[in-house]
Amino acid sequence: MLKHERFHHILDRLRLDGQVQLIPLSQFLGVSEDTVRRDIEELARQGLLTRIRGGAVVPSPIPNAYQAREQHDAAAKQDIARKAASLIHDGQMVILDGGTTVGWLARQLPAVRQLRVATNSLPAATALLDQPGVEVRMAGGRVHAPYRVNLGVEAVDFFRQLRADWCFLGAYGLHPLAGLTVADADEAAVKRAMVRASSHVVALITPEKLGTAESHVVCEAGALHTLVTAGSVPEPVLAEYRKLGVRIL
Structure with a gap:
């Protein structure tokens, strides 16, 4: 599965469930946990999710000022x-x-x-x-x-x-x-x-x-x-x- 397809699936699961976990994602996507971890890190840098231990959750929608x-x-x-x-x-x-x-x-x-x-x-x-x-x-x-x-x-x-x-x-x-x-x-x-x-x-x-x-x-x-x-x-x-x-x- 290509990277953009993995990103799409991760964000879809996040919208549906409010959180995603490394092991189930790795099994479903057919890639290693390290690959999923890197995907999550990249999505976190884009502000699309927040990393937690073993997965990710929805980021806060609140403004900073x-x-x-x-x-x-x-x-x-x-x-x-x-x-x-x-x-x-x-x-x-x-x-x-x-x-x-x-x-x-x-x-x-x-x-x-x-x-x-x-x-x-x-x-x-x-x-x-x-x-x-x-x-x-x-x-x-x-x-x-x-x-x-x-x-x-x-x-x-x-x-x-x-x-x-x-x-x-x-x-x-x-x-x-x-x-x-x-x-x-x-x-x-x-x-x-x-x-x-x-x-x-x-x-x-x-x-x-x-x-x-x-x-x-x-x-x-x-x-x-x-x-x-x-x-x-x-x-x-x-x-x-x-x-x-x-x-x-």
Whole structure:
């Protein structure tokens, strides 16, 4: 089978199943696993799929620029933020990342007392400045202008020294096999520090990101305590996360 024919089949299977695996592809196409692996690598360079161990998944459809992401699917993000806000109570320590859905959460925090919020997000910190009863702690580091967050060693060290009740994370994709993923290595490193610092990890994910992945892993899907999403996500999709012990809101 010629290369362009293999590419066509791989992308067709990806559209139908949401993921492909090396061994079944190798057997069906009648070529070696190394050949399929090289095909997947080339398609990944073209942005047509995201590689994972043993195969590939659909890439995240989300734009990179902060302002574009903030307005993308805004109604669903606000719905998710309202659900997530119900988890927060008086006297807790909460970590907010720089995701735009988490930014909506910062604007919709409930009226609680003695809430401490740690974040690396400039928009989230700004939204909380006038919130009564909220103490804001801002991570240091290098300002990443496109994402409106602080990244780097200083930000990682800041979160390593914390112990939080809740960590609320956005992401570019969430997949049962690939996990919670983002497009930037430095962003992934900071989010991993947030996860390690928290008793409960909550992912705020719009429906179109479910079953997709990007190139840098934050954590396995099973490391999440709660997935908050919106709309009418098919039950078979949610069941894959429930099997991993993830609560769905």
